[in-house]
Amino acid sequence: MEKTIIFNGQKTKESNFDFDVIIKNLKSRLDYMHDLSEDDIIDFFDKLVDYWQESGLLKKHSYLKNLSEFFDKGNFSEKLNIALHNNYKALDGFVDLGDKGLLFHAQPRGLTCHWLAGNVPVLGLFSIFFCLATKNVCLVKAPLRGFEELTGLLETLNEVKTEKIDGRDFSKSIAVLLIENNDKESHEKLSAIADVRIAWGGLDAVNAIIGLKKNLFCEDIIFGPKYSYVLIDKESLEKNQKNLVQRLAVDVSVFDQYACSSPHTVFIQEAEPGQAENFAKELASQLELVNRVLLPKIEKDPAKSAEIISMRAEYELKGKVFNSPGTEWTVIYTKESGLAKGCGSRVIFVKPIKDLKSIRDYNNRQKQTLGTGLTQENKLKYLDSITQKGIDRCPNLGYMTFYESPWDGMFVLDRLIRWVTTHKDI
Amino acid sequence: MTAYSSILEKEPFSAVQSKKGKLLLTEIKKSVLHHYKNCPEFKALLDNRDFNVQKDFNLEDFPYFPASIFKKFDLLSVPKGQIIKTLYSSSTSGQPSKIMIDKITSDNQILALNKIMMNFLGKQRRHFIIFDTEETIESSQGELSSRGTAIRGMLSLARKISFVLDKDLNLNAEKLKVALFGKEENEKVCFFGFSWLFYNVYLKNKENKEVFNFFKKTSSRDNIILHIGGWKKLRDINVSKEDFNNNLEEMFFIDKGKITDVYGMTEQLGTVYPDCEYGYKHMPLYSEIIIRDTNTLKPLPPRQVGFIQFLSPLPHSYPGISVLSDDLGKIIGIDDCKCGRMGKYFVFEKRSEKAEMKGCGDALNI
Numbered sequence: 001m002e003k004t005i006i007f008n009g010q011k012t013k014e015s016n017f018d019f020d021v022i023i024k025n026l027k028s029r030l031d032y033m034h035d036l037s038e039d040d041i042i043d044f045f046d047k048l049v050d051y052w053q054e055s056g057l058l059k060k061h062s063y064l065k066n067l068s069e070f071f072d073k074g075n076f077s078e079k080l081n082i083a084l085h086n087n088y089k090a091l092d093g094f095v096d097l098g099d100k101g102l103l104f105h106a107q108p109r110g111l112t113c114h115w116l117a118g119n120v121p122v123l124g125l126f127s128i129f130f131c132l133a134t135k136n137v138c139l140v141k142a143p144l145r146g147f148e149e150l151t152g153l154l155e156t157l158n159e160v161k162t163e164k165i166d167g168r169d170f171s172k173s174i175a176v177l178l179i180e181n182n183d184k185e186s187h188e189k190l191s192a193i194a195d196v197r198i199a200w201g202g203l204d205a206v207n208a209i210i211g212l213k214k215n216l217f218c219e220d221i222i223f224g225p226k227y228s229y230v231l232i233d234k235e236s237l238e239k240n241q242k243n244l245v246q247r248l249a250v251d252v253s254v255f256d257q258y259a260c261s262s263p264h265t266v267f268i269q270e271a272e273p274g275q276a277e278n279f280a281k282e283l284a285s286q287l288e289l290v291n292r293v294l295l296p297k298i299e300k301d302p303a304k305s306a307e308i309i310s311m312r313a314e315y316e317l318k319g320k321v322f323n324s325p326g327t328e329w330t331v332i333y334t335k336e337s338g339l340a341k342g343c344g345s346r347v348i349f350v351k352p353i354k355d356l357k358s359i360r361d362y363n364n365r366q367k368q369t370l371g372t373g374l375t376q377e378n379k380l381k382y383l384d385s386i387t388q389k390g391i392d393r394c395p396n397l398g399y400m401t402f403y404e405s406p407w408d409g410m411f412v413l414d415r416l417i418r419w420v421t422t423h424k425d426i
Numbered sequence: 427m428t429a430y431s432s433i434l435e436k437e438p439f440s441a442v443q444s445k446k447g448k449l450l451l452t453e454i455k456k457s458v459l460h461h462y463k464n465c466p467e468f469k470a471l472l473d474n475r476d477f478n479v480q481k482d483f484n485l486e487d488f489p490y491f492p493a494s495i496f497k498k499f500d501l502l503s504v505p506k507g508q509i510i511k512t513l514y515s516s517s518t519s520g521q522p523s524k525i526m527i528d529k530i531t532s533d534n535q536i537l538a539l540n541k542i543m544m545n546f547l548g549k550q551r552r553h554f555i556i557f558d559t560e561e562t563i564e565s566s567q568g569e570l571s572s573r574g575t576a577i578r579g580m581l582s583l584a585r586k587i588s589f590v591l592d593k594d595l596n597l598n599a600e601k602l603k604v605a606l607f608g609k610e611e612n613e614k615v616c617f618f619g620f621s622w623l624f625y626n627v628y629l630k631n632k633e634n635k636e637v638f639n640f641f642k643k644t645s646s647r648d649n650i651i652l653h654i655g656g657w658k659k660l661r662d663i664n665v666s667k668e669d670f671n672n673n674l675e676e677m678f679f680i681d682k683g684k685i686t687d688v689y690g691m692t693e694q695l696g697t698v699y700p701d702c703e704y705g706y707k708h709m710p711l712y713s714e715i716i717i718r719d720t721n722t723l724k725p726l727p728p729r730q731v732g733f734i735q736f737l738s739p740l741p742h743s744y745p746g747i748s749v750l751s752d753d754l755g756k757i758i759g760i761d762d763c764k765c766g767r768m769g770k771y772f773v774f775e776k777r778s779e780k781a782e783m784k785g786c787g788d789a790l791n792i
Contacts, residue, residue, distance in 0.1 A: 306752035313495045326721050
């Protein structure tokens with residue numbers, strides 16, 4: 001496959017494009033972005049979300065719910081504020097953040113280059129929209145699988161026009177490319193011209209990107225491979241098992257469990273023996289329901305099916321397995337300690353534990369989300385210690401795969417700007 | 427006399443499917459009871475799936491172990507003291523399968539293999555010129571590699587054997603010369619070995635006129651090539667079955683129609699599946715094939731591709747009587763192959779490759 005540009009303000013398909021022309025065009029957009037007011041950008045995204053609602057896209061792509069809630073005007077301005085030291089107007093000019101002597105201004109970093117993964121299209125949109133919201137321009141290496149969905153959604157920018165921003169102008173700040181993974185020359189070029197490198201991917205992928213030469217002042221935002229799991233205390237189990245099971249079934253099923261925030265193991269604190277196994281059975285019923293009614297399984301990969309069949313047979317001999325007749329979902333109950341190997345494709349392990357603190361040693365920087373079914377008291381009592389070595393977020397069940405700010409332990413919006421200061425009047 | 431002698435006394439491709447189905451089911455039911463009684467893991471599998479061994483069942487409803495289970499557990503249906511050898515599968519994906527064989531299983535396998543292969547090779551035993559090294563068939567403390575196992579299995583079909591590769595798996599031209607020119611008049615030759623080793627020899631000797639001449643001068647329309655071991659290593663270097671046959675035809679001076687790919691699995695040795703002259707693999711009386719949809723896992727009708735499941739009553743020392751492989755294939759027809767063999771016939775399509783790294787893993791690989 002030749003390198004192809006598939007979005008350049010609108011859908012296109014141009015092979016062997018001139019890299020330098022694309023970069024020059026994008027850089028020329030920086031002044032346009034710089035001159036927009038942040039309120040107008042917030043308004044624009046708010047209208048975009050309305051458009052998705054009205055056009056039925058929200059119904060069609062369930063993952064857009066997270067994006068649309070995030071970019072709702074009230075929520076997004078709040079998130080911007082939190083990330084930018086409580087005043088997003090810093091993006092428009094110098095503001096007082098409470099320092100005795102200094103005023104602060106958030107300038108865009110410039111050309112952001114994105115390497116997107118194909119598993120979760122919504123995450124790519126988050127990183128592109130964050131860059132635009134901070135007045136940067138975006139050069140995106142799309143995943144070779146699923147890029148049509150990405151460009152289709154980017155094209156919806158062109159359908160939105162607010163009083164101050166015409167989507168057809170705004171979208172010219174994005175170019176999306178298809179480049180073979182082994183086209184080292186193109187990847188090197190992307191890396192060399194980036195003011196910010198944003199990479200979503202597995203270990204090999206992000207290592208490869210990090211290894212490319214970059215500009216000395218380039219900022220790296222790396223969303224590498226992560227593992228997520230769940231902790232449920234005995235009090236919550238007793239009070240809310242049904243609700244917890246329902247919410248967890250959704251967390252497991254969204255993105256077919258391929259998001260870095262998807263859970264693979266559930267630790268159940270038992271008040272009495274058998275509760276974890278019972279939870280596993282209940283979870284099985286809910287996974288069946290979610291697959292049938294809400295989120296039918298999309299993945300059809302014989303190799304993954306073979307892996308699932310193998311795992312089921314293994315645990316039929318050393319644990320208990322509850323599964324669909326086909327390969328749609330699998331719940332494995334086992335007393336083995338530790339985190340289970342992530343299989344993906346809706347395979348979840350349920351394990352009993354006695355002590356909530358015992359999971360502390362499983363954590364390191366590779367662990368991302370701990371879905372919690374914990375009382376508020378237990379959250380305050382244990383989460384500080386549990387997250388000391390790792391774990392970046394501890395959402396309630398049902399929200400594990402919802403993108404939040406911060407993500408992976410960082411305020412991404414803050415990483416996309418550089419702070420400029422000047423003294424207040426003496 | 428083996429536990430399953432009755433079925434092995436019959437010719438492998440003689441019975442039409444309806445008759446075969448009944449014969450095989452009877453044998454499998456006996457076998458199920460044996461393994462259920464003697465293998466705790468097999469019992470656990472059936473109990474977990476609420477399968478009642480006392481009730482009548484169809485083969486399609488009978489639970490299966492995935493082939494990978496033999497990589498993870500030492501599964502036995504006889505006391506350990508009865509084990510006479512342990513076989514290991516080729517390990518293209520890490521851990522090899524471990525299959526423990528007793529005398530009954532071994533006898534069953536040898537008999538089945540002989541019956542099946544003689545149906546393809548004819549009753550006159552051949553001089554087997556083996557494209558491997560003699561060390562491969564030497565067992566170490568009762569343990570055998572998959573190559574050693576497969577070669578040993580075939581030796582009973584040979585009237586004479588010659589190994590022609592050195593320890594480093596290079597062709598020894600002198601040994602080949604002796605084997606080819608020292609053969610008796612009218613002696614039929616079978617060149618035998620692993621597919622990738624044959625191809626290795628071809629690649630290393632394709633410019634070697636001396637070797638080409640050996641084959642040319644001793645060529646005979648009775649000579650054949652039997653190759654086993656699958657296509658994975660060859661596909662990794664982009665060699666198709668067509669390339670393979672063309673290249674071997676050119677080197678060995680053997681018509682492509684006499685180059686036969688033999689398919690089988692370590693988990694059910696003995697029941698092997700050579701291509702017939704029409705390119706199809708036939709189910710003998712001693713085993714049955716079910717193709718399962720890779721998502722629903724339900725049985726598929728002919729001509730639809732899915733996982734290959736083999737059922738056979740021959741394994742006695744380990745519960746390998748119903749094994750789901752992660753290979754993909756399809757049934758082509760039943761009782762109507764032009765070659766005249768009865769029963770189901772199928773083609774192997776491909777191995778299901780290691781699951782693709784999803785999402786996070788597909789961003790870049792430079």
